[in-house]
Amino acid sequence: MPERTGWLGKLKNGLRKTGNSITAAFVNAQIDDALYEELEEALLMADTGVKATEHLLEDLRRRVKSNMATDAAQVKVLLADAIADLLRPLEKSLVIGQYTPTVIMVAGVNGAGKTTSIGKLTKHLANEGASVLLAAADTFRAAAREQLLVWADRNTVEIVSQEGGDPAAVSFDAVNAGKARGKDVVLVDTAGRLPTQIHLMDELKKIKRVVTRADATAPHEILLVIDGNTGQNALAQVRAFDEALGLTGLVVTKLDGTAKGGVLCAIARERPIPVYFIGVGEKLEDLETFDAREFAQALLG
Numbered sequence: 001m002p003e004r005t006g007w008l009g010k011l012k013n014g015l016r017k018t019g020n021s022i023t024a025a026f027v028n029a030q031i032d033d034a035l036y037e038e039l040e041e042a043l044l045m046a047d048t049g050v051k052a053t054e055h056l057l058e059d060l061r062r063r064v065k066s067n068m069a070t071d072a073a074q075v076k077v078l079l080a081d082a083i084a085d086l087l088r089p090l091e092k093s094l095v096i097g098q099y100t101p102t103v104i105m106v107a108g109v110n111g112a113g114k115t116t117s118i119g120k121l122t123k124h125l126a127n128e129g130a131s132v133l134l135a136a137a138d139t140f141r142a143a144a145r146e147q148l149l150v151w152a153d154r155n156t157v158e159i160v161s162q163e164g165g166d167p168a169a170v171s172f173d174a175v176n177a178g179k180a181r182g183k184d185v186v187l188v189d190t191a192g193r194l195p196t197q198i199h200l201m202d203e204l205k206k207i208k209r210v211v212t213r214a215d216a217t218a219p220h221e222i223l224l225v226i227d228g229n230t231g232q233n234a235l236a237q238v239r240a241f242d243e244a245l246g247l248t249g250l251v252v253t254k255l256d257g258t259a260k261g262g263v264l265c266a267i268a269r270e271r272p273i274p275v276y277f278i279g280v281g282e283k284l285e286d287l288e289t290f291d292a293r294e295f296a297q298a299l300l301g
Contacts, residue, residue, distance in 0.1 A: 007288050011255070011298040014280035018046045018261035019299045022079075029072040031064060039079070046259060047231030049266030056082050056265065080300040086265055087292035092274035094221065094249065096130050101178040101186045103211055103218035105171075106251075107204055107241055108225030113253035114138075117225045117279065118189050119151030120287035121251070124277070126157065130184035135174030136161035137207060138191050148189055158183075167191055167203060168210040175214035188219070201244040208245060223276065225251045231260035238271050251287070253279040261299060 012019070025038035036057055043053040056079070063069075063078040096102045106121075108114035115138070122132050134152050136145045136159060145161055152159040158181070160174040171188050178186035190207055191200060211219050224241045226234040234252075241247055250273050255261055264275065275290040 004288075008294060008298060010280050010286065011278075011288075011294065012301050014256040015261045015295075015299050017257060017259040019301065021045055021259055023076065023300060026072040026076045029075075031069065031072065031075060035072065035075070036061070043262055043265075046262030047266060048262030049232065049235065049269065052086065052262070052265040052269035055269055056086060059085070076300055080296045083265060083299065084293045084296035086268050087295060089272045090250075090264065090268050090275040091290060091292050092249070092276065093289065094276045096125065096128070096185055099215075099217055099220050101133070101175070101183045102220045103175055103178070103186045103188065103215060104221040104223060105188045105190060105204075105208065105211065105219045105245075106223045106225060107190050107245065108251075109237060112225045112227040112230075112237075113279065114225040115147045115151070115189060116282070117251045117253055117277070117287065118148065118187055120279065120284055121277070122151060122157055122187060123284045124287065125185055125187075131182075132157045132185045132187060133174060133178045133181065133183040134159040135171055135186060135188040137167040137170045137174070138189050168206045171207045172210045172214045175211055175218060179215065201240075204241075204245055221248045222246060223249045223251055224273075225253060228252045228255040228263060228278075229258040229260055231263050232266065234263050235266050235270060238267060238273060242271060242273060247273050249274045249276040251275075251277045251279070252290075253287075256280045264295065 022042045025042050029035045040053055040057055059082040060079050064075055069075050106114060106118055125132050134148055134157055136148045149159060160170060160177055162170050174186050190204055208219060222245050224247050226237055252275055255278055277287050278290050279287040
């Protein structure tokens, strides 16, 4: 798949800062405690988190022993294997078609790239042949609604929107419209504020309840968009939103140019919610499905 090769190049580029800080430990290194200490420091700096870092280093020591590795280059390959195995539980495909429409709620704090990701997700689904209806339920932010209208126009999909309307009401109307129009997917863009603001979590719960009222089986997916740049803060958001809503998947954006790419390892160890998509840039095609082996290779390649 040539496009996947192109994607791997982009991913490698995006993870370069994280990768360089980890691979620097292997330069002219002996396999000794000093190497493991340097790796520990580099993994922690990359926001891998204490639990995942401890797990990876234990796993790595075991692999080094059983493979009788004798030089640092071999250890680097074994670390990539350990990271791929740790991340593998996060690999899962977004399934469309089991329900018509498949109702997907998308949450995320302001600035995480939520609305942009919805646009990219719409394109991805349209490319797969699915008809999509967008619900602009981030009604407090006029910019979000306008941005979504642009994406809808660009992707030639229909949109349900109300100026200053009630987010739950917009969501309810959208699910009913999706059913009436025979759409494959209804994508609901929800209000994005910080999870510490209790009333906003309450509002998201209300949207979820109202969506269920419109369709007893829905929402079928509840996705959280997180900014890969924010490291451990992203993990805190995953915890908070999962507790409030019961997340089914993640979209990790902005994995470009930051040294915090280890956050996926922290998520895998502490809150292993599937990562459906990762993004490395602003373009429509800069969102791709997540592959653990590919990510580990890009990180340590």
